[in-house]
């Protein structure tokens with residue numbers, strides 16, 4: 001797929017998009033959900049492409065919304081819910097726009113574009129946005145820590161034996177980071193915070209190492225999460241809000257009582273902070289490896305009406321309510337590639353070339 005990929009992106013997708021072939025792939029009753037993770041603030045310079053790979057520029061975001069409005073039918077979260085409950089039909093080629101994590105730039109950069117384009121977006125936020133000083137996503141903080149640190153051996157006691165790594169090249173740091181994300185996800189948020197502080201000490205970073213991110217206005221918009229006041233502004237602007245766990249762990253790594261708390265309490269706490277019911281959940285990370293049948297069952301039992309993965313493409317009415325696929329929009333997607341994903345063509349092709357992707361689930365009834 002690695003060799004085929006540039007050919008698809010540069011030749012095949014643009015041809016198929018231009019002829020209208022991609023658009024015709026979507027049946028009358030099909031729909032698609034797209035996921036954003038924020039819009040890069042003006043003036044921001046990325047320290048490392050992998051760190052910002054899920055955020056798009058303001059221009060791309062506007063172009064993609066205009067494209068969806070002109071060729072597809074953008075629907076609201078409420079239309080989606082009513083359809084899901086078998087109470088209505090949708091326009092053909094329906095697309096729901098969602099955004100995960102609740103970074104501050106969702107309010108400062110995304111909302112003005114959504115308002116200009118008259119599109120609503122379902123925002124999934126974590127428990128951090130129920131406070132006035134929410135800080136950063138812990139796994140982004142860890143990434144920045146590893147990027148900033150000199151080459152140094154890291155040894156963290158994670159209970160079942162110490163985890164040892166030597167940093168070095170940026171690629172090594174990326175794989176150390178992902179191993180640590182999975183390992184640290186196995187702890188509750190207090191213990192995870194303690195282990196991160198331990199890692200900071202071992203990496204010989206001063207206590208105020210993250211000051212540039214916490215104090216510079218552009219960096220704040222990129223890295224800080226929405227405060228409760230900002231979240232309420234987003235909701236007051238007519239944007240529906242869903243839950244994205246309390247602390248954004250890889251849920252499948254957690255003991256059951258902690259996973260349950262992450263899923264169920266994020267719903268009740270968010271609902272009481274906003275003063276309205278919360279019916280939707282997006283699994284943090286949301287890839288098949290991070291979500292098992294256990295999490296699907298917990299999401300169903302804790303009172304949500306549906307829950308979203310972060311993989312997949314278009315689907316029809318038979319979709320399992322607690323494993324709804326979404327197209328993960330990335331920074332490097334051209335409009336043609338975006339359409340190849342939205343229309344389901346990319347997913348069908350991937351299935352042909354690589355076999356079906358495991359999606360937990362099907363066992364969970366709606």
Ligand SMILES: [Zn+2]
Pocket residue numbers: 100101244248284285
């Ligand atoms: Zn997320």
